[in-house]
Amino acid sequence: MTPMVRLAGVNKHFGDLHVLREIDLEIAPGEVVVVLGPSGSGKSTLCRAINRLEPIDGGVVEIDGKELPAEGRDLAALRSDVGMVFQQFNLFAHKTILENVTLAPTKVRKVSKGEAENRAKTLLDRVGIANQASKYPAQLSGGQQQRVAIARALAMDPKVMLFDEPTSALDPEMVGEVVEVMSDLARDGMTMVVVTHEMGFARRAAHRVVFMADGEIVEDSTPDAFFARPSSDRARDFLGKIL
Numbered sequence: 001m002t003p004m005v006r007l008a009g010v011n012k013h014f015g016d017l018h019v020l021r022e023i024d025l026e027i028a029p030g031e032v033v034v035v036l037g038p039s040g041s042g043k044s045t046l047c048r049a050i051n052r053l054e055p056i057d058g059g060v061v062e063i064d065g066k067e068l069p070a071e072g073r074d075l076a077a078l079r080s081d082v083g084m085v086f087q088q089f090n091l092f093a094h095k096t097i098l099e100n101v102t103l104a105p106t107k108v109r110k111v112s113k114g115e116a117e118n119r120a121k122t123l124l125d126r127v128g129i130a131n132q133a134s135k136y137p138a139q140l141s142g143g144q145q146q147r148v149a150i151a152r153a154l155a156m157d158p159k160v161m162l163f164d165e166p167t168s169a170l171d172p173e174m175v176g177e178v179v180e181v182m183s184d185l186a187r188d189g190m191t192m193v194v195v196t197h198e199m200g201f202a203r204r205a206a207h208r209v210v211f212m213a214d215g216e217i218v219e220d221s222t223p224d225a226f227f228a229r230p231s232s233d234r235a236r237d238f239l240g241k242i243l
């Protein structure tokens with residue numbers, strides 16, 4: 001079967017800093033991969049390499065069997081196959097919730113306004129905020145805004161969803177509602193790469209845990225194996241600090 005995401009020999013430097021070192025990673029359709037690792041280990045850079053927000057220095061990135069070109073029209077099309085949700089919600093402050101979700105489909109995908117609105121309402125319903133569609137981002141809680149950001153990414157009908165610490169900027173009482181939306185997506189079969197400190201999500205929803213340290217994938221195993229028997233000192237050390 002063609003992997004939904006395939007990285008082979010991916011390298012990335014920032015000046016003298018070798019941030020991604022020969023990364024090989026294959027993710028099957030429907031697979032949920034949680035990426036763990038200490039701060040600075042390269043998790044965000046890995047996410048950004050997957051959709052080429054960050055140019056890489058060597059290696060291959062393929063989405064659903066198609067290699068991502070360095071730039072140009074094909075890149076825009078392939079990149080829209082990858083939805084991304086960040087720590088900061090990055091909603092458009094002067095647009096309503098509904099407009100936030102319909103903007104990219106109408107501008108980039110050339111979907112009609114009516115069709116985009118119908119789809120947006122379905123997605124907002126799916127993330128539990130259908131009744132907030134006419135409000136502005138500042139009128140919503142952080143957890144609600146992050147759920148809108150997820151709906152907005154889904155509106156482009158991505159093949160893969162990347163989440164980079166989606167709950168790290170939230171007040172503790174709002175983490176659960178965002179994790180729940182992510183868990184629903186995972187159950188529905190979305191291919192997902194999730195950088196998170198939510199170990200409950202990693203244990204329950206992930207098919208695989210990838211542990212990074214110093215720009216390398218140090219472990220790649222099932223959550224059960226990773227949490228019960230980490231095989232590297234780096235992972236044992238990491239788990240000792242967070243659990």
Ligand code: ADP
Pocket residue numbers: 014017019037038039040041042043044045046
């Ligand atoms: P993580 O998400 O695991 O905390 P990052 O991928 O953000 O790690 O960063 C990996 C390393 O690359 C860190 O040492 C960070 O300081 C460095 N880095 C990240 N982005 C840049 C950049 N734009 N310019 C220079 N160094 C960067």
Ligand code: MG
Pocket residue numbers: 043044045164
């Ligand atoms: Mg990061």
